[in-house]
Amino acid sequence: MTEQRQVWQEKAKKEDEIRDFLKERKVIALAGLHKVRAAQLQELRKKLQDVAHLRVIKNSLMKRVIRQYENKPNLDKLEDHLTGSTIFLFTGMNPFKLVLLLEKSKVRTTAKAGDVAAFDVVVPAGNTGQPPGPIISQLGAVGLKTRIESGSVWVNKDTLVVEEGQPISERLAAVLSKLGIKPVEVGLVLRAAYDDGLIITEEQLALNIDEFRKNVEEAFRNAFSLSVNSAYTTHQNITFLLQKAHQDAYKLGVSKNIPTKATIEGILRKAHLHMLGLERQLGLAKEKAQKG
Numbered sequence: 001m002t003e004q005r006q007v008w009q010e011k012a013k014k015e016d017e018i019r020d021f022l023k024e025r026k027v028i029a030l031a032g033l034h035k036v037r038a039a040q041l042q043e044l045r046k047k048l049q050d051v052a053h054l055r056v057i058k059n060s061l062m063k064r065v066i067r068q069y070e071n072k073p074n075l076d077k078l079e080d081h082l083t084g085s086t087i088f089l090f091t092g093m094n095p096f097k098l099v100l101l102l103e104k105s106k107v108r109t110t111a112k113a114g115d116v117a118a119f120d121v122v123v124p125a126g127n128t129g130q131p132p133g134p135i136i137s138q139l140g141a142v143g144l145k146t147r148i149e150s151g152s153v154w155v156n157k158d159t160l161v162v163e164e165g166q167p168i169s170e171r172l173a174a175v176l177s178k179l180g181i182k183p184v185e186v187g188l189v190l191r192a193a194y195d196d197g198l199i200i201t202e203e204q205l206a207l208n209i210d211e212f213r214k215n216v217e218e219a220f221r222n223a224f225s226l227s228v229n230s231a232y233t234t235h236q237n238i239t240f241l242l243q244k245a246h247q248d249a250y251k252l253g254v255s256k257n258i259p260t261k262a263t264i265e266g267i268l269r270k271a272h273l274h275m276l277g278l279e280r281q282l283g284l285a286k287e288k289a290q291k292g
Helices: 003-024 038-048 059-068 075-081 095-104 134-141 170-178 209-229 238-255 264-291
Strands: 027-032 052-056 086-091 107-109 121-123 146-149 152-155 159-162 184-186 190-195 198-201
Touching: 003 052, 003 059, 003 086, 027 075, 027 095, 038 052, 038 107, 059 075, 059 086, 075 190, 075 198, 095 190, 134 146, 134 152, 134 170, 159 170, 209 238, 238 264
Parallel strands: none
Antiparallel strands: 027 086, 027 190, 052 086, 107 184, 121 159, 146 152, 190 198
């Protein structure tokens, strides 16, 4: 068998595998591999093995398979998003749930110069485990005050060395690595997803859960207020509507002096207060007459 024939057979085998993935899974998502290192990718594979099959595929190979595959409508539109190094996720999971899962599956790693801090990085007070030497000046250069105790370098107090979202310098990256602090989170960010004929872009997949929760809560409050004001009964507002109706009926009964078991006490209290007011006015009138 010639070498060229072996290459063709290997390509055909890969194409068959991709077609099997397309047939078995409803959703095909793709993500870039920028700054994702091999060890981190392996860890992500393990975390996601129960929900998605991750496969690095050359864009040219994927395009060829897509153009030949006719069992999924609009699959060819996925070609517009095949740029750069790409990893494909074949899954049956809703793409938006997949985004949330990927967010939770991010891996913390050591920093390199220019990486962005995933959170406020605080070097804690205590023993660094490092012997006295050049480390003292290295720690001082990034704002850490130190002392030598029991043959080790100690950090005097908890110190914020970089804020969330800020770039990490080469000097700080080296120090954090020596201290075993991993300030960078690496994971897969979906570039696009195909779901049963629909292409969902990266912008559409971006989820702000806190903002979404606030919007839902605000929508619920507005709907609840509207239903109460229009006396439209639902499972959620029926208790409130009955309480409001009771209060309104009570106020009406007391204001119109309609005696019932519920209103009689309020009517008597109102009459008593009215009597006290008349008594006070009568007293004032008498004082004025005596002075006159």
